[in-house]
Amino acid sequence: MSQQPTLHLLYSCPFCWKVRGLIEHLGMDVAYVPVNGMKIRKEVAFAGDWGKVPVFTDEAGQHFVDSTPLLRHIDATYNNGLLGTTDDQARQDEWMAWVDTKMSKATVPILYGSLGSALKTTTRISKIEKFGFLSKRLYAWAGFPIMWGIIARKRVKKDGRKPKQLWHDLLTEFTQAHNGQAFFGGESPDLVDFAAFGYMRSISPFPQFDQLTDHEAGMAWYRRMEASLS
């Protein structure tokens, strides 16, 4: 029996945006299913004990988790692996690891790195994510000092740079690795481009995205990535 593939996600989850970009690039017919951020574990319990989003369920009802393995699985299954194989596999693997460690760590500081930005972020999240009646209010009011105090403050302090500077440095390093080409993957994007694009795009629903748009090379690449979606 065949069913429409689904992607269980949170709109504010960078890992989910990685997978969405690839799905949109390939023009796949996938239904997005938002989960309640306060009950992720319960809402994706159907996929086993992983307990996180994104979860991709294919037409046969099989579940796949973890964004980078998921990128590889989708590319291999629906695109003949064209974006995940190159002449220089070591370069692709090395930069995929770079994106998944460096860029993934930069999303929390820019979204929650000061009390003011944490408030902006949680207010926006309470509007765009699926919540229960009470949990929405609880999250909007209690979420921001928690995110700032417990998670972001330590991370910003440890890095030493302002979150904007951190992003600008990462975008400079990443776009320089394109070696003068339009994308990391060359004339067209590869899986590393989609991973990086996902992290950056996850900031786009928030006002802090303004802090990234004045990185010229990074933004030019971002616009090319957007144009590659169908």
Ligand SMILES: N[C@@H](CCC(=O)N[C@@H](CS)C(=O)NCC(=O)O)C(=O)O
């Ligand atoms: N390595 C995973 C990380 C996924 C992840 O941490 N997702 C978060 C949302 S942004 C989550 O579901 N967290 C729930 C939890 O850890 O309980 C991936 O790349 O997919």
